Amino acid sequence: MERIIIGIFFLGFISGLLCRFIPSKVKYLKEIISGLVSIIYLAFSILLFKNTPYYITEIFLIDRFSIFISIFVSLFTLLTLIYSFSYFENFENSNRYYCYILWTLASSIGAVFSNNLILFSVFWGILAITLYLLLNISGEENAYPAKKTMIIVGGSDSFLIFGICGLIYLTGKYTITDISIFIASGLEIGIFFSLICASLAKAGCMPLHTWIPEISEKTDSIIMAYLPASLDKLLGIYLFSRILLNLFEYNPDFHSQLWFLLRLIGSLTIVCAVLMAIVQHNMKKLLSYHAVSQVGYMVLGISCANSAGIVGGLFHMLNNSIYKSLLFFGAGNIEKTTNEVELEKLGGIGKFMPITFLTFLIGSLSISGVPPFNGFFSKYLIYQGLFERTKSGDFEWSIWIICAMIGSALTLASFLKIIHSVFLGHKKDYLNEVKEVSLSMRIPVIILSSLCIIFGFGFIFPVRVFENSTNYILDKNFEYLIPSLNLIFVSLIFGFIIYLIFIGIKERKVGTFIGGEVKLKEMEMSGTEFYKTIEKERFFSRMYIGAKNKIFDLYDDFKRILFYIGQGIRATHTGVLPTYLTWILFGCILLFVIFMKF
Template structure:
């Protein structure tokens, strides 16, 4: 077991170094990255299928403080490791095509592989200090990867700044929390901690950990780095880190702190649920009015985190399973959506919804897979998004918070509304005149995309399989059994058979109507205006106007306008206050006049001597 673990961490780390130092000949880096990612997936599967274990790597004592470095494979962390491996392979395979011929690929693949090593290290270490180090390393590599964006360097640089700024803030809180636990409880082994969240210290510690997990996963109010990153980072990275691996890490920490590191009270649970519900609604409202495809998807990435946080916040077995399931599902369909957006960007050279349209004819595979993913994210049965959302709805009821259920369902409806706009604006309607000739993306991109889309259907129709195989063992057999026991399996996990039949019937009826329509050929005439035939371009209806009404509602209008300027972004908000009070104030005091500086020194001297003598 020990050797497998070592290999799991070392293989991607060494492969990353190889990518960095080997001569930059043609495909060597791609090859190494591919082999390493496949190896990681293989090793992850081996480790996952083995029994839970605990391995002590080394004891050491920097500065006289004893630290035991244990690697513990709990069922939960092993499941996460497995999925990290899976997303690693997907990310590398997608990058082959997406990043072909771009400068700096040796760094790009090295960081990608090191991210795998750091994530696995974080998931497996029982020692909180090592956990924090690995966690921060993954942030560091994310920062480096965001800065690998070559298409719009300025946005990439800003995105990197913001990403590291917000994550760094949350990590400082996490580190402080770990240090306080170290001194107060005398141990930083996760397994031996069970801190009650009563009293100010317990609550504060929980909040510090919660901030870190929320920032990594992207829950409000620490979400703002995700939309920023979407504008600047390479799309392959958006799908790889913020949409998949960072979610895994963030949700992993959230589950750990909500189930075993802390003994959580009902008040804390309610707080977490509120954060989840607010995240769902606010982010989806913002997504609704976006005009940039990548940014819109980023807001949905935030909104979906709300479901996971909500489900885990309920503290019920069904909620936690639902939250984890939703995390996996989200990574699947979000990957399809981001890959699709990347293909659209590569082909059409823009992700501005107003400039796109009518691409379905030219990119049928991308279109089909994105429609499936869009339906999945909107929670349309029988797709996977629905299966996990259904469990989260159940958990809201079980926790006795029907209002959360309403928020979650409203969020789903708004998500659907937003994706109707996306599908229409990008793929339907007429192709605008300004768009270059568009071709289907290469099979290296469309095939994995279709495979993931099929997986979205599979995880929905046969939802019981992933839940039984991956998730129920992950949260512990006894705990999971309460799902079956208390509610009855049939009621909790949505039974797809009847609905699937109904949907198939519905589709069949639709097809019949469509064929009937085709049978009687309608008469087509050009549009006339004032006796002139209108050019085709003028009859085009862009999809961005669909929700113009919402954008212009009295109260929302100012809110949207402010949010576009960043006024509601907490980091902007805090930064402007600090800037105004401290930075400007202190700069104002530093006039450069020598006599002022001299008088400070003398005053300082007088105060010191006064303190010493009196």
């Protein structure tokens, strides 16, 4: 068994290397190799799921949870590869692209399956490097955001290593499943936070989120869909849940403040990120803020510390990666056909791209938590967890519920803004030639949107998997949702029947009526103007100005502090040689004096 797993890892790395050295001119070979490898990974994960529920050694940790994650990691890779078949057609850097994708796949599966802490940190480190390399593929414009990402994600990796060293120092053990620490002193809290820091930076939770919006503008949608939107969420929250559920023990007296802090981070992430999202003009940037905001739900859910919350948080992690990659693929479709991502310049293309439109709509409704799509059910479980906690009589829980629910309403509002300004609304004249994208770009969005529906109506299956793998069993109450779901299902069929009847009726086409006047260009209202009133409100306007000046960006704050400290030193760097020599002389004298004393 061990040999098979090691063989699988090497397959990914070696075939990646092979793709790297196939010249760009050779067509279809890289695509076939990478596609085959990802299919092998997928088949392997599914076979493991069916046949080997548990296989835990000192090196490997294969349980229901990790296998389930690995299935989706492989699935997302496969879909990304299918998508890139048309998206990266005639792309000069395609050999680098396929190589890094395969390395990412192999090291993600490695990280998920490893039980040894050091092995885990190695795979985790490789993931940071492949992320950096993949971001650099999109061109030189992406160099600064990629550097920022490397500093944030790589910097948090060093915290991970520090945390792992601490764990080994405290327990003397190297395996994840053997460790269970009871937090009692400052050192343990330090270890706890350094590990949490690594997981949250990967998932993109506030305040370590700034790399995701930064890279979103220049990076190709496909890479956004693959890494920050799906894989990084799966892995980051996977680590987060392992830290909270496996590595540390729950201590109600001491632990509660830590969990409170996590919940605070979660709810702040939900509300602040979504408030940033609704005022964006760039479609990809808007989506990237939502990628941040949704992490808040997972953190909030898992840090609820009851069955409904934990299972809901993990289910939300899965759902989020499904609809978020769907949405980024949709954005990629639009970018590919129109070469435009600015919302003001788009409009009315839903008619010409019906499949992209419908799948994007499904994704938007899922992320906003509209029943019966999958996003609703995970949020539903999280709310159940939160409501259950209000029994304690603490005021905080009501605030978390309000934050989570208003976050979901704001999400709906910002997605309706995209739908209005891109797919519906006023058609721009230059968009008359737009056509639906090719088949290979349609297949992934169709599969992902069907997953949104399947995990909506059939939410029991993933919930059961998360229940069994975490040993947090829900009470049977939530199964009573099913009759209501049947009702929704039947009513939707009823609605479609009525719709079909209407399609048959003869209707008359007319021009739009604007008080009898001719429509002018100035009259058109894009979705970007919807929330100007909110932006102008006193409280929000200050917040948005602050965000524009990057006050809430830890990376920039840190940079500012560094530059401030460095100001004095910089003044001495005049570029005049004699000045430097004088400084060196002073330095030598100083050293001399110091050493004389000893």
